Amino acid sequence: MKLAILGTGPVGQTLAAKLDGLGHSITIGTRSPAATLARQDPDAFGNPPYQVWATAHPKVQLATLAEAAARSEVIINALSGAGSLEGLALAGEPNLAGKIVLDLSNPLDFSKGMPPSLFVSNTSSLGEQLQQRFPSAKIVKTLNTVNANLMVDPGQLAGGDHTMFVAGNDADARRQVAAFLREWFGWRDVIELGDITTARGTEMLLPLWLRTWGALKTPAFSFRVVR
Amino acid sequence: MKLAILGTGPVGQTLAAKLDGLGHSITIGTRSPAATLARQDPDAFGNPPYQVWATAHPKVQLATLAEAAARSEVIINALSGAGSLEGLALAGEPNLAGKIVLDLSNPLDFSKGMPPSLFVSNTSSLGEQLQQRFPSAKIVKTLNTVNANLMVDPGQLAGGDHTMFVAGNDADARRQVAAFLREWFGWRDVIELGDITTARGTEMLLPLWLRTWGALKTPAFSFRVVR
Numbered sequence A, B: 001m002k003l004a005i006l007g008t009g010p011v012g013q014t015l016a017a018k019l020d021g022l023g024h025s026i027t028i029g030t031r032s033p034a035a036t037l038a039r040q041d042p043d044a045f046g047n048p049p050y051q052v053w054a055t056a057h058p059k060v061q062l063a064t065l066a067e068a069a070a071r072s073e074v075i076i077n078a079l080s081g082a083g084s085l086e087g088l089a090l091a092g093e094p095n096l097a098g099k100i101v102l103d104l105s106n107p108l109d110f111s112k113g114m115p116p117s118l119f120v121s122n123t124s125s126l127g128e129q130l131q132q133r134f135p136s137a138k139i140v141k142t143l144n145t146v147n148a149n150l151m152v153d154p155g156q157l158a159g160g161d162h163t164m165f166v167a168g169n170d171a172d173a174r175r176q177v178a179a180f181l182r183e184w185f186g187w188r189d190v191i192e193l194g195d196i197t198t199a200r201g202t203e204m205l206l207p208l209w210l211r212t213w214g215a216l217k218t219p220a221f222s223f224r225v226v227r
Helices: A010-021 A033-038 A050-056 A065-070 A081-091 A126-133 A148-152 A171-185 A196-203 A206-216 B010-021 B033-038 B050-056 B065-070 B081-091 B126-133 B148-152 B171-185 B196-203 B206-216
Strands: A002-006 A025-030 A061-064 A074-077 A100-103 A138-142 A163-168 A189-194 A222-226 B002-006 B025-030 B061-064 B074-077 B100-103 B138-142 B163-168 B189-194 B222-226
Touching: A002 A010, A002 A065, A002 A081, A010 A025, A010 A148, A010 A171, A025 A033, A025 A065, A033 A050, A033 A061, A061 A065, A065 A081, A074 A081, A081 A126, A100 A126, A100 A171, A126 A138, A126 A163, A126 A196, A138 A171, A138 A196, A148 A171, A163 A171, A163 A196, A163 A222, A171 A189, A189 A196, A189 A222, A189 B206, A196 B206, A206 B189, A206 B196, B002 B010, B002 B065, B002 B081, B010 B025, B010 B148, B010 B171, B025 B033, B025 B065, B033 B050, B033 B061, B061 B065, B065 B081, B074 B081, B081 B126, B100 B126, B100 B171, B126 B138, B126 B163, B126 B196, B138 B171, B138 B196, B148 B171, B163 B171, B163 B196, B163 B222, B171 B189, B189 B196, B189 B222
Parallel strands: A002 A025, A002 A074, A025 A061, A074 A100, A100 A138, A163 A189, B002 B025, B002 B074, B025 B061, B074 B100, B100 B138, B163 B189
Antiparallel strands: A138 A163, A222 B222, B138 B163
16 A cells, blocks of 8 residues: 655654555655755654664655655654644645545643643644644544554554554544554554544543653553453 | 541442441531432432432431541542532631542533533643642542542452552652552552642543543443553
């Protein structure tokens, strides 16, 4: 399948590596491919520059956000929360129209200190803002409640005995994304919460996620809905 | 132990019945004991009036919020979120001073339709508001992430293989509450998140809790932190 991954950071790289390994045709989208490739220094978290990763994954293409979206059947938004509205606008709504957009972003606000708060929550969500701004896209919020390693390999934790959530307006798109999660990554327990307003719930899990990380001293955890 | 339970609703009744059964001396606090006892009709959810429950639990005392708090060593806030600040004010800070207050409340706002949103979240929490307003009390947020039946009997679900969170400024009070949860109710997995600001996380779990209830069609579920 032709897949676009928007965002060159650790989340985008982790998704791209996994999906490339499964034989999909991957294009990573970035604002400026030339600038992305020119970077020589590690990022703020110490991750090596994109070029280092790209050399190890020669089949993965790099393109502008618009080119990546235009040539792909399904889009994965792995941009930061703060960059998602602008990033999808650069991708271009015509290139998103009618397509499933897996939205992995969280509206983290780092401006008020650590741990971050959310720049939208409670009566709206970033998922809803994206759906409102790009009505012809099928925005499906998912994977935003675990770190990148667990997104693509839930089985590394408790044999995969934990839960992933799916939120989106289009019921067929939700079902398709749930199927992607199972087929691509091996997620076994997927709960379809409902329309995109249910993304409030999973985005608002982040404060608990961040504080649990603090208490456990590791991000290698996930939530299971026990029932 | 002498325990005050603030609130005569289903949560208060469920806690009182369990703790009475364990041999503790329970006083339920209410704004007006006379008005509580005079009620003849079921509440908005169809629960029988307090007097019916009280007849079946003759050892449980009923008193004003202030009397209940004054005569007890530990306080359990089982008032509604909207009524908690006023209720603890009526209990009286001198009657709370130096005591552990288990705060079970959630800041649910029903004014904007269903499911409810939160009247405080993200950069504050109801737990923090209570701690700021009553600085001499040891507010410990807990049990607010499951329904009343699971609060007092976690073992009825998956043999108790799910998680309860504890948030509060006083480390000794957090540890004591974690011990209460284990001894009174049989909670096996208790995570001490940290100071009362971590109550934001557990209160902000409510939107996900409410939508998961909608998806599963039952409130008989709980979250487990899988690690």
